[in-house]
Amino acid sequence: MKIFIIDDDHLSIFLSKNMLIMEDATLDIKTFLSGAKALDALFASDEDSIPEVMFLDLNMPIMDGWGFLDALAPLKCRLRERCSIYILTSSLDTSDTARLQDYPFVTGLIHKPIKSEDIDIIFSFQKSKAKSLVLLGF
Amino acid sequence: MKSNQALFDFEKMVIHSLDIIGSIDINGYIRYVSDVSKNILGYKSSEMIGRHYSDFLHPDDLPKTEQTVRTLFHTSEKSAFENRYIHKEGHVVPIRWYGVWSEDNNTLYCVGRDMTKQRKSQSRLEESEQRYRVLFDNNPDVVFIENREGLITEVNQQLVKSLRLSEAQLINSPASSFLPPDMAAVNERYLQQALLGNSLRFEFEFEINGETRIYDTIKYPVIVKDEVVCVQTIAKEITSLVHSYNTIKRQAKRLGNIFESITNAFFTLDKEWNFTYINSEAERLLEIERGCYIGENAWQKFPIEKNGVFYRQYHHAVTTGKAAQFEAYYSGTDVWLDVRAFPSEEGISVYFDDITEKVKARQELEKLSLVASKTTNGVIITNRARRIEWVNEGFTRLTGYRLEEVTGQIPSDFLHGQKTDKKAFEAVKDKMVSGEPVSFEILNYRKDGEELWLSVQVNPTYDGNGGILGFVTVQTDITDRVKSQQELEKLSLVASSTDNGVIITDACGRTEWVNEGFTKTTGYTLSEIAGRKPGDLLQGEETEEATVSMMREKLRLGTHFNAMLINYKKSGEKFWVSMDITPVYDAIGTVRQFIAILKDITFRKEAETNLLKMTQDLYAKNSDQQQFTYLVSHNLRAPVANAMGLANLLTKLNKDSELYDKSLSVLNQSITQLDNVLKDINTILTIRDSNGNMDQEQVSINTVIDQVLSSLQEPFQKCGGALVNCVEEGVSVKANKAYVYSIFYNFLSNAIKYRSEERPLVVRIKSFGNTAKGILISFSDNGSGFDMKKANNNIFKLYKRFHVDKKGRGIGLYLVKTHLEAMGGHVEVTSKIGFGTRFLIYLPKI
CATH class of the missing domain: 3.30.450.20 (PAS domain)
Incomplete structure (x- = not known):
């Protein structure tokens, strides 16, 4: 499974990446310290290299998580079926939760630090989604 | 044969005779009647034979006929008589009879002729004669006839009556017997003329019983077979006619005097519109010489008036036969005339007066009354008892009362009301009644009860003798003004x-x-x-x-x-x-x-100003509060979250693994990060609390720049930076020295951190004057710069960072701003990617 982690905090990336590997060592994880770099990778990727799961930090310099989501708009259709986007933030600010309403293609919001249970839920969702996609003939 | 022939002829004659031939016996029964009876009486002879003659006789003629018939019997005399029969159809038929008695056979032989036609012409003649007789006798004129010898043969009743003589006294006497000698001679002369066959007309004048009578007399000859048999005279008495003619003549003369002496102008025109008379007043008014006008045509003399008012009026009068009266302007002498024209058989009589004065006065009056009725002011005309005789429309508009409602009333009786100052009015009224013109202002009431303030002007009007005739009141609505x-x-x-x-x-x-x-x-x-x-x-x-x-x-x-x-x-x-x-x-x-x-409103304005300041403070505080919340939720929690996660991870890792050590190191970094944030918060809170209370001293800008430079000497020199300091010696500001230091430290460290890789760093510091109000210092570098658009207004916000590849917490510029604001100053920035950044700070001189 291909996973992107986008976060300007390398400490947070270290933690998130290792927590994911603890659950599944076969994961293909790519990490980005800014949204701009992640976007470059996404626009450059073909169907197969689009990640199935994306973890996105909100509080980043220059382009924050919201800016990144806005910039994704041209890829929205391509991403919708393939990719589950999760906001991974340390923020407990309720305004962030409320703002999520404007981005329906975001699958969910996880408060840092990411826990084993969170990862279990994400993986099982991915499996059921894959199944339903098969059923739908994709 | 001869006798037979004679008998035959005789029989034929009887049968065809137009006269009726018959015989009756001694008892009066008809023995024979010829067939002509059918034509004359409507009965056939067979119907009559054997009947008594009286059956056909007119009943009125019966006694007379019986008498006649009796005398006829037994006489040999032929006798003629007339009686009337009734025709079978009922009408009367007069018959004239010849009868002869025959003693031999006791028979009366009769021949009768139908006299109907003769009777008719006879009665016509009688009637005609009677008519002329009556005409003659009853003629109102005197009529008499003289024969050739000059003797009177006939006189009528009028002559008898006029002369008071009997008819017998007059007949066979000459006219001279009753005429005075001079008149008798006149009569004789004319009689002789008439006897020669001439008709003559002349006047007789003679006295009867001391009364002079005048007769218009006609004598004409009565001619029979070319010979004058007599002379008829008809004399019509014209005494009164002559008298009235004389009277008229006398009257006319007298009228002439009257016309001359009357003050009215007067002239008469005949049927042809010629002047027949002009009096001296007319001469004067029309400014004409009457001698030149009498007998002349009026319309030729006054051509301008042709088809004018006078022309039309006179023609109308003449056409209708009715007198005309009119007023008209005569431009010839610039006068208004009151004209009366009386048409008569002879033409038209015209009287006229100069009414110029009157017309002018009336026009004035009309103008005045027009003004009075149309003016918006109320006008009241009262009699001397102050009772209303007239009000104008303005009065009705003002008060609501109409003329018919108020006529005869006293204005004050219905116009005054509860709030009217009656005492004041009484005082004015006394003056007014004494004949003084008065004006006053008074509260009146309209008909609908609305209050009406009026300015009232009352003027008395006088009669010829100086007595008060009444009052004229003019009201002006001054309600609005009052x-x-x-x-x-x-x-x-x-x-x-x-x-x-x-x-x-x-x-x-x-x-x-x-x-x-x-x-x-x-x-x-x-x-x-x-x-x-x-x-x-x-x-x-x-x-x-x-x-x-x-x-x-x-x-x-x-x-x-x-x-x-x-x-x-x-x-x-x-x-x-x-x-x-x-x-x-x-x-x-x-x-x-x-x-x-x-x-x-100074107090209010001050309160407003204070309120505004409070609002601004509150806003600032609120904005700080929001920033602080953000700071806690992101920047403070981020290292905490990391620490929690790492602590959890460590429990799952083998203590001897490389990852364990690595994780431990990361945990350590996280805790350090957490400590940094807490320090920042401490700094920020310190500045905020010190707001306006920090220590202030005279700070020399150059001294501070030197201190900052020495603190950052190592990295600055390492990157080969150069400082161009243009701040003049002695430029100082009253401020907190630590803050000023922090400001320049942050600027310089940022300049070093974000310098351009393409060129050596050059920093320039300038001060702009030392104005009375404050000091302006610019700090510019030639570094990498940033995108002003992307940075939006976030450049001075806490934990905002604009470089991904450079380390930084995003607190430096926030502190610059906070420090400056704490000292009453502010900061602005301009930047361009690839060229550099310039900060401009302002510090007030307190």
Whole structure:
């Protein structure tokens, strides 16, 4: 499974990446310290290299998580079926939760630090989604 | 044979005779009647034979006939008689009989002739003669006939009556027997003429019983077979006719004198419109010489009048036969004439008077009454008892009462009401009744009960002898004026007692009046400001020019408006004033005055200013609060979250693994990060709390720059940076030294951190003067710069960072801003990617 982690905090990336590997060592994880770099990778990727799961930090310099989501708009259709986007933030600010309403293609919001249970839920969702996609003939 | 032939012929004659031939016996029964009976009496002979003759006789003729017949019997005399029979169809048939008695056979032989035609012509003749006889006898004129010998043969009743002589006395006498000798001679002469066959006409005049009578006499001959047999004379008495003619002549002469002496102008025209008479007054009025007009055609003499009023009126009078009366203007002598024209058989008589004065007076009066009836003022005309004779429409408009409702009433009886000042009116009334013209103002009531203030002017009218005839009253509605006056009185009462300042100016804005409130507020008394424009005294240095021009514009337009502006009291003290300005209009809508109400709103303005400051403070605090929340939720929690996660991860890792050590190191970094954030928070809170209370001293800018430079000497020199310091020696500012240091430290460390890789770093510091108000310093570098658009307004915000590849917490510039604001200053930035960044700081001189 291909996973992107986008976060300007390398400490947070270290933690998130290792927590994911603890659950599944076969994961293909790519990490980005800014949204701009992640976007470059996404626009450059073909169907197969689009990640199935994306973890996105909100509080980043220059382009924050919201800016990144806005910039994704041209890829929205391509991403919708393939990719589950999760906001991974340390923020407990309720305004962030409320703002999520404007981005329906975001699958969910996880408060840092990411826990084993969170990862279990994400993986099982991915499996059921894959199944339903098969059923739908994709 | 001969006798037979004779008998036969005889028989034929009897049968064909047009006369009726018959015989009756001694008893009167008809023995024979010829067939002609059918033609004459309608009966066939067979119907008559054997009947008694009396059966066919007219009953009235029976006795006479019986008598005649009896005498006929037994005589041999032939006898003729006439009687009447009744025709079978009922009409009367007169028959003339010849009868002869035959003793031998006791028979009366008769021959009868139908006399119907003869009787008819005879009775016509008799009737005609009778008619002429009556005409002759009853003729109102005197008629008599003289024969050739000059003797009177016949006279009529009129002559008998006129002469009072009997007919017998006159017949066979000559006319000279009753005529006076001179007249008898005249008669004789004319008689002889008539006897020669001439008709003659002449006048007889003679006295009868001491009375002169005049006869219009005609004598004409009566001619039979070319011979004058007699002379008929008809004399018509014309005494009264002659007398009246004489009377008329006398009258005419007398009239002439009258016409001359009457004051009316007078002339007569005949049927051809020729002047037949013109009197001297007419001469005078028309300015003509009558000698030149008599006998002349009026329309030729007065050609301008042809088809004019006179022409039309006279023609109309003549055509209709009715007298005409009219007034007309005669341009010839510039007069108005009252003309009466009487048509007659002879033409037309015209009387006229000069009524120029009257017409002019009447025109004046008409004009006046037009004015009186059309004026918006009420007009009342009363008699001397003050009872109404006439009111105009204006009165009705003003009071609501119509003429017919008020005629005969006294105006004050129905116009006065509860609030009318009756005492004042009584005083005026006494004057008025004494004949003095009066004018007064009074509260009246309309018919609908509405109050009506009137200005009333009463003038008496006099008769010829100086006695009062009545009164003419003119009313003017002054309700609006009185009401506005009352309003003004009320207003001025309010104005004089209010604490607000009140100014009344004329239309040009020059003060007419101010109240005590104005003096209390501004210190200026009425005498100081009277005649001057309030603005000249009250406005000053800080009065906003824009507000003043707005006020000027509104005053010019004459609209109500409100303005708030800074004014100055007499003492020079500045105060805020709210000014309500209302224009006062006169009846025709032009501005007469302005009323300005001034309120000292300094207190309010100060409160407003304080409120604004409080709001701004609150806003700042709130914004700080929000930033702080953000800071806690992101920047403080981020390292905590990491630490928690790492602590959890460590429990799952083998203590000997490389990852364990690595994780431990990361945990350590996270805790350090957490500590940094806590330190930052401490710093920020310290600055905020110290707001306005920090230690301040005179800080030399260059000294601070030197200190910062020495602190960052190592990295600065390492990157080969150069500092161009253009701040003059001695430039100093009263400020907190640590803050000033922090500001320059952050600027310089940022310049080093974000320097361009393409060129060596150059930093320039400049100060702009040392103004009275504060100091302006620019700090610019030639570094990488940033995108102003992307940075938006976040450059000075806490934990905002704009470089991904450079380390930084995003607190430096936030601190710069916070420090400056704490000292009452502020900071601005301009930047361009690839060229550099320039900060501009301002510090006030306290």
